[in-house]
Amino acid sequence: MKIYRLFALMLLACVCVPSQAGQTLVINSSYYPPFTTPEQNGFIDLLYKELGKRTGLTFKIQSLPAERALSNANSGIDDGDVCRIAGLDKTYPNLVRVPEAVLDYKMKVFSRSVDFTVKGADSLKPYDVGILTGWKIIERTVVGTRSLSSVETVDQLIKMLQNQKVDIIVLEEMQGRAMMEKMGYTNLKILEPSLLEGDWYPYLNKQHADLIPSITAAIRSMKQDGTYQKLYADTITQFRLHHHH
Known part of the structure; x- marks a missing residue:
């Protein structure tokens, strides 16, 4: 019985953390506070930390000017972009969009x-x-x-x-x-x-297209369990309260 239970647990572990565990992705951001900050406590910084926990991936957010952020992600120098408008895959054919929005602008x-x-x-x-x-x-x-x-x-x-x-x-x-x-x-x-x-969506280089379902599911689960709303409230809503004159 014990062996069976151990096997069941191992099986469960495999289901929860797919083979992508431990993979590090360099994701470009051309954003500024309150979205990404040098201290990595902006809304997008915290969102990607949480996505990392839920997917087993490690996201390294790299600050780049907007044009280079996209072209580097498209050419595969980097792995993706934190969030951009829909439809960029027409201009940048190597980018694949995560179909769940992470921010409205x-x-x-x-x-x-x-x-x-x-x-x-x-x-x-x-x-x-x-x-x-x-x-x-x-x-x-x-x-x-x-x-x-x-x-x-x-x-x-x-x-x-x-x-x-x-x-x-x-x-x-x-x-x-x-x-x-x-x-x-x-x-x-x-x-x-x-x-x-409108809305902004994450993009990944197409070599990582297989990761999109788990990232999409993680963003949706964050919205469903209230984590997304809490991060938004702690960063963007806080910012709005303090800076609206």
Whole structure:
């Protein structure tokens, strides 16, 4: 009987932790606080730590500019990207999307002096606009403006607005707020409503396509048992409470 029970336990262990256990994946992030932080306590940092526990994988989050983050994941230099818009696999054929969203985004128009109601991309056309290189949905949406400047980092983008090199910038709201606060700029404003809203999904290089079902299941189980909501509350909701003026 004992031997049988031991065998049953061993079998169970095999079911819970598939052969991927111990595998380390380098996953790129082009994000900033409160999503990923140098201390690795941002929402995405904590989400991937928990995903690691649930899948037996080790996720190493690597900070890279948005364009390089994607091309490195696509070429197989790195293993994936923490979260991006749906549909990138059309442009980057070696990337496979995890079908469960990990974060929702709001792309906002930040301004120093101009003021208008944001009515889609057309309402940006009269202005000199700044965006981030490699943020695909913004690159595709913001076209035909008076001028368009593209920079690599959020702090460069906000500085460009502060120094009046552009009239407005388009940026994800939370990271924009965090960086404005860090830089001590209190005179910039966020125009409403959002230019774009949507969901971000993890992507893996197709050589890891076999891991997608277990990662998808782990994200879903985190949402079902409340872990996801708790992480969100501890990081993003906390941030919102402290930084909305």
